[in-house]
Amino acid sequence: MRRSGALLDLLSRRMRAAGETALQAAGLRPRHLLAMPVLRDRGESSQADLAGTLQLDRTNVVGLLNELEREGLIERRRSPEDRRRHTVRLTEEGRERLARAEFTLAAAEDLVLAGLTAKQRDTLYELLAKATAAAC
Amino acid sequence: MRRSGALLDLLSRRMRAAGETALQAAGLRPRHLLAMPVLRDRGESSQADLAGTLQLDRTNVVGLLNELEREGLIERRRSPEDRRRHTVRLTEEGRERLARAEFTLAAAEDLVLAGLTAKQRDTLYELLAKATAAAC
DNA sequence: TATTGTTATACTCTATAACTATA
DNA sequence: TATAGTTATAGAGTATAACAATA
Numbered sequence: 001m002r003r004s005g006a007l008l009d010l011l012s013r014r015m016r017a018a019g020e021t022a023l024q025a026a027g028l029r030p031r032h033l034l035a036m037p038v039l040r041d042r043g044e045s046s047q048a049d050l051a052g053t054l055q056l057d058r059t060n061v062v063g064l065l066n067e068l069e070r071e072g073l074i075e076r077r078r079s080p081e082d083r084r085r086h087t088v089r090l091t092e093e094g095r096e097r098l099a100r101a102e103f104t105l106a107a108a109e110d111l112v113l114a115g116l117t118a119k120q121r122d123t124l125y126e127l128l129a130k131a132t133a134a135a136c
Numbered sequence: 137m138r139r140s141g142a143l144l145d146l147l148s149r150r151m152r153a154a155g156e157t158a159l160q161a162a163g164l165r166p167r168h169l170l171a172m173p174v175l176r177d178r179g180e181s182s183q184a185d186l187a188g189t190l191q192l193d194r195t196n197v198v199g200l201l202n203e204l205e206r207e208g209l210i211e212r213r214r215s216p217e218d219r220r221r222h223t224v225r226l227t228e229e230g231r232e233r234l235a236r237a238e239f240t241l242a243a244a245e246d247l248v249l250a251g252l253t254a255k256q257r258d259t260l261y262e263l264l265a266k267a268t269a270a271a272c
Numbered sequence: 273t274a275t276t277g278t279t280a281t282a283c284t285c286t287a288t289a290a291c292t293a294t295a
Numbered sequence: 296t297a298t299a300g301t302t303a304t305a306g307a308g309t310a311t312a313a314c315a316a317t318a
Binding site: 001002003004005006007008009010011012013014015016019030033034037055102103105106109112113114115116120121122123124125127128129130131132133134 | 137138139140141142143144145146147148149150151152155166169170173190191238239241242245248249250251252256257258259260261263264265266267268269270
């Protein structure tokens with residue numbers, strides 16, 4: 001019986017472990033590299049929108065942003081239009097740390113996928129992108 | 137930049153959540169459906185071998201097997217050849233519960249991958265199998 | 273009433289260290 | 296000395312409930 005779930009579970013555990021190791025020197029974790037690219041691409045975002053995009057619970061986004069804010073990589077500001085919202089942006093340092101960390105992480109990820117050819121890695125990425133794009 | 141890790145993380149979280157929901161009625165969790173098929177295919181296994189195959193820490197396999205043993209789905213016996221080892225097997229009830237649960241889980245997994253065609257799901261499975269087959 | 277951010281909390285997953293019994 | 300299983304424990308990931316501020 002074809003059980004993609006078991007393989008996904010194993011591969012994502014390896015990815016996480018490899019990512020943690022690779023990012024350790026940069027003082028970041030894979031989870032940080034989920035949120036930061038979104039902020040860079042959008043320019044800014046509310047915490048709720050960010051949680052929706054990452055499909056993380058908003059309560060966990062609070063802690064994630066606390067860590068990034070403590071490191072000076074993001075900043076929160078109260079939105080003038082809707083004072084319930086925090087507008088979150090990358091700082092300049094956040095942008096720089098992200099650029100370096102992304103290369104480090106991408107290299108580590110490719111290493112985990114060393115069993116695949118470059119073309120197969122591309123196909124895998126496309127299939128994952130298509131699968132996750134679906135509502136659920 | 138191509139970041140398979142982020143997509144893998146998201147998809148495996150969805151898989152886990154869908155699997156938990158689907159297996160709830162059977163009183164099992166996705167993690168149980170990792171170990172049980174290995175035991176069925178091998179007939180029996182020591183805990184250390186099982187941990188190696190699943191790439192789980194042996195300390196976590198202890199708890200996993202405790203749950204399955206409490207439910208009467210596996211049995212541990214002291215190995216006569218090496219009295220340090222526990223020989224683990226599926227019970228008859230374990231075999232039956234597994235057969236039913238596998239269909240339930242496979243259906244739930246296909247639902248998570250609904251954004252892909254059947255052929256794409258097969259390709260994804262093959263790529264995941266090849267990627268995880270590599271040492272690391 | 274509903275939403276945004278927050279805190280407190282609980283449960284799962286994973287890894288490390290240390291113990292025991294065997295080899 | 297080393298290995299198999301176990302226990303205790305700590306850290307990360309995730310979700311739920313409840314609250315204050317704001318809409």
